[in-house]
Amino acid sequence: MQSAPRIAVDAMGGDFGPSAIVPGAVSAARERPIRLVLVGDTPRIEAELKKLDVSGLSVEVVHSTQVAEMTDKPADVVRRKKDASIVVAARLVKDGRADGVVSAGHTGATMACGMFILGRQPGVDRPALASIMPTEKRPMVLTDVGANLEAKSFHLFQFAVMADAMCRAVLGYEKPRLGLLSIGEEEGKGNSQVKEAFQMLRASSLNFLGNVEGRDIFRGETDIVVCDGFVGNVCLKLSEGLASSLGRMLKRELTTGLLSKLGTVLSMGALKRFKRLVDVSEYGGGLLLGLSAITIVCHGSSNPRSIHTAMRMAADYVSNKANETIAQTLAQNSDLTRFSRAKAANGNGA
Amino acid sequence: MQSAPRIAVDAMGGDFGPSAIVPGAVSAARERPIRLVLVGDTPRIEAELKKLDVSGLSVEVVHSTQVAEMTDKPADVVRRKKDASIVVAARLVKDGRADGVVSAGHTGATMACGMFILGRQPGVDRPALASIMPTEKRPMVLTDVGANLEAKSFHLFQFAVMADAMCRAVLGYEKPRLGLLSIGEEEGKGNSQVKEAFQMLRASSLNFLGNVEGRDIFRGETDIVVCDGFVGNVCLKLSEGLASSLGRMLKRELTTGLLSKLGTVLSMGALKRFKRLVDVSEYGGGLLLGLSAITIVCHGSSNPRSIHTAMRMAADYVSNKANETIAQTLAQNSDLTRFSRAKAANGNGA
Structure with missing residues (x-):
């Protein structure tokens, strides 16, 4: 488990928030070794975790008090909403506490956090979004x-x-x-x-x-x-x-x-x-390629199944x-x- | 019938030549007033016409001895194959003997004939291809x-x-x-x-x-x-x-x-x-817009039904x-x- 990829998950993102994100992330971690780092409102995340079987899993919860709203401008989220779940998730990767990010929140804000907090991988001029x-x-x-x-x-x-x-x-x-x-x-x-x-x-x-x-x-x-x-x-x-x-x-x-x-x-x-x-x-979701760490942008309407898939992709990207x-x-x-x-x-x- | 649009048809174009083009053109002219100007090898066109009921229709056959082949470069057709059916058809329009062109032949050659023989309509910088x-x-x-x-x-x-x-x-x-x-x-x-x-x-x-x-x-x-x-x-x-x-x-x-x-x-x-x-x-087919007269480029695989539709579109374009x-x-x-x-x-x- 020590070597399993650590994926920071924006638990507050998407239309359904923690109630879709947390089960999706946990089910991916049941399927293969992934260390979960769930970022967002701790009480709400823990309420979701209580409903699930997390025995034997590595689950860390990192508290954050803000959320990137659809009406926020992407650059404003990075600059002013320092405690937004997506900003905190990206910073965890930057600080070496996680290996990749998954978010179903504000697409522009997620991309901006990737570009400005994680930064480009050396040699890449322009990160690109890939879709399967x-x-x-x-x-x-x-x-x-x-x-x-x-x-x-x-x-x-x-x-x-x-x-x-x-x-x-x-x-x-x-x-x-x-x-x-x-x-x-x-x-x-x-x-x-x-x-x-x-x-x-x-x-x-x-x-x-x-x-x-x-x-x-x-x-x-x-x-x-x-x-x-x-x-x-x-x-x-x-x-x-x-x-x-x-x-x-x-x-x-x-x-x-x-x-x-x-x-x-x-x-x-x-x-x-x-x-x-x-x-x-x-x-x-879409994979944002060319950053210092993989960032996956899921649809706002993601259900646990889509989050599961995104988590699996992030983990494979890191492991391989x-x-x-x-x-x-x-x-x-x-x-x-x-x-x-x-x-x-x-x-x-x- | 005097005022019916005159459409010059490249009877040699397409995978099936006159056997698909002529019946398609005739069936369109049976449906609505269109004066047909069929361009190509006269004996082959007349052989097809004999199989059809053309009573009461205005059908002119204009002989041409060459055909634009798929291996020809578009500009070469315009410059060197002066008696290719598509070149003759475009020239009929240029000379005021027809109001529009329909071809299922070499797409590039048809577009080149449109650009260089018919020329752009005044005020249009770039002709465009439109698809329905x-x-x-x-x-x-x-x-x-x-x-x-x-x-x-x-x-x-x-x-x-x-x-x-x-x-x-x-x-x-x-x-x-x-x-x-x-x-x-x-x-x-x-x-x-x-x-x-x-x-x-x-x-x-x-x-x-x-x-x-x-x-x-x-x-x-x-x-x-x-x-x-x-x-x-x-x-x-x-x-x-x-x-x-x-x-x-x-x-x-x-x-x-x-x-x-x-x-x-x-x-x-x-x-x-x-x-x-x-x-x-x-x-x-595709309608080449912005030339001095409408030019319709049909698929090479056009059957009589597709030619019929293209003829109807050309006629409506002119009449309206x-x-x-x-x-x-x-x-x-x-x-x-x-x-x-x-x-x-x-x-x-x-």
């Missing part, structure tokens, strides 16, 4: 999904390096197959950033398959798809929205006519499994030393980005 | 879906103006509800181009609802969604890909277990209707004078783009 998505085959990683609305080619390259390490550590894939999102599969397709990133990725040690198009994402032939945060955020939300819309359209079609209705009742189990397959929320892999891969490929970084520093890079 | 997409409610227009991989704010504004006119003319919506694709609904969200375009659109005469996110596209609460061509192309292909993937996943789930199988048989009709609802190819609406709206709102155009001319515009 279902596909027809095994889950894949899409990044950036919103941390960087514009990205130079060497940023895209770094996103790929970080996603590769995360994919190995969290999903356990050996040589993740990497694709660069563009508007055609051929090498020359895309905007200038994509074309330049293509060259770097091809020359790198990563398992780069080439450009992929929007239509390929869900086929499951690539394990990582890299893009800038504007495109990635649109893709993520479009996928969620389209899956829900199709679900509603299917339901409407299936409830028209008696035979259809009977058919629907008979195929209910299959439809439920289908719904779970396409439910993006099954996959926990993903940040070390990132550092190694960046060092190994540092020559590749030198040119475009210099260009960008002179104000004319792609 | 299904939603939970009525169909909507997404633009740009690939003609401009990067777009300044005033380009985005012009895309909106063109889509508005097209939406009125082709879909018959009275005051199309317009959304700007971004990563959050609030006014300040997005990259610099989007933020600047937001201001112009809000001050314009268009029915602008504000920013929309990826998740909103298929809900059917907006009739037009505007974005740059990189994002739009990714969205279009992602939607097609996700709909197919979900269809396959659903089928796999439904064919597991005896009860499910029986259920599937009973709900087959509903599943078929569902498939049609989400089949993007039902909606004809969409290009005049674009010119009027641009004139009416010309002050709004002046500042960002000047900035871009100085090389520092968003």
Whole structure:
């Protein structure tokens, strides 16, 4: 247990607060060795703990008196709400008392705490948000999904390096197959950033398959798809929205006519499994990569199951030393980005 | 019939050539007044016409001896294949012998013919490709879906103006509800181009609802969604890909277990209707907006039904004078783009 990863959990975050967060965290710690550091209002956290079986688990409660509210500006939380649960959680990591953070609270505040309290991992210019998505085959990683609305080619390259390490550590894939999102599969397709990133990725040690198009994402032939945060955020939300819309359209079609209705009742189990397959929320939250420690941002609506998944991902990320892999891969490929970084520093890079 | 729109059809384009194009064009002309100008190999076109009832229709056949092949570079087709069917079709429009072009051939060549032979409509800086997409409610227009991989704010504004006119003319919506694709609904969200375009659109005469996110596209609460061509192309292909993937996943789930199988048989009709609802190819092709005449680019795999739809759209676009609406709206709102155009001319515009 001494070596189990210590995850600081913002117990006050999310729509349901400690009543969803605490059970989710405890259930993850029952499944695998995780030392829990629960941050928030001690009486409320302890009330939740009393309802659960925590025998044999390592559970620390760290009291905090404030909460980041949805109306707070992210930077204000970091600067002024020094005792907000997410600020305290990030500081515990900074002080070496935890190895990673999980929060279902204010997304912007969590990201700001990561950026300003934890800070960037050496060698990374821009942290990126990664999301795990279902596909027809095994889950894949899409990044950036919103941390960087514009990205130079060497940023895209770094996103790929970080996603590769995360994919190995969290999903356990050996040589993740990497694709660069563009508007055609051929090498020359895309905007200038994509074309330049293509060259770097091809020359790198990563398992780069080439450009992929929007239509390929869900086929499951690539394990990582890299893009800038504007495109990635649109893709993520479009996928969620389209899956829900199709679900509603299917339901409407299936409830028209008696035979259809009977058919629907008979195929209910299959439809439920289908719904779970396409439910993006099954996959926990977004992983903020490139900070000195892993930070996972969960949906506000997270239930214990999503928190459980996020805790497991954070623990795997730490145990499998993903940040070390990132550092190694960046060092190994540092020559590749030198040119475009210099260009960008002179104000004319792609 | 004298006033019916004359549509030049590239009869040689697409995977099936005249055998799909000619019946599709004729069936559209049976449905509403369209004067057909079929361009290509006369004997093959006439062989197809013989199989069809063309009594009372206005059908002109214009012979051409060449075809744009998939391996041809678009610019080479315009410059060197002067007798390619798509080149001849575009030239007929240029010479005032037709009012619009429909082609299922080489997409790049069709776009190049539009740009270089037809030329831009006065006042439009960048033509844009628009696609009609299904939603939970009525169909909507997404633009740009690939003609401009990067777009300044005033380009985005012009895309909106063109889509508005097209939406009125082709879909018959009275005051199309317009959304700007971004990563959050609030006014300040997005990259610099989007933020600047937001201001112009809000001050314009268009029915602008504000920013929309990826998740909103298929809900059917907006009739037009505007974005740059990189994002739009990714969205279009992602939607097609996700709909197919979900269809396959659903089928796999439904064919597991005896009860499910029986259920599937009973709900087959509903599943078929569902498939049609989400089949993007039902909606004809992409409309290239902002040229001196409407140009419609159909999928290579177009069947007579898709060609029929494209012909109907081209005819409605012409009959309802969409290009005049674009010119009027641009004139009416010309002050709004002046500042960002000047900035871009100085090389520092968003």
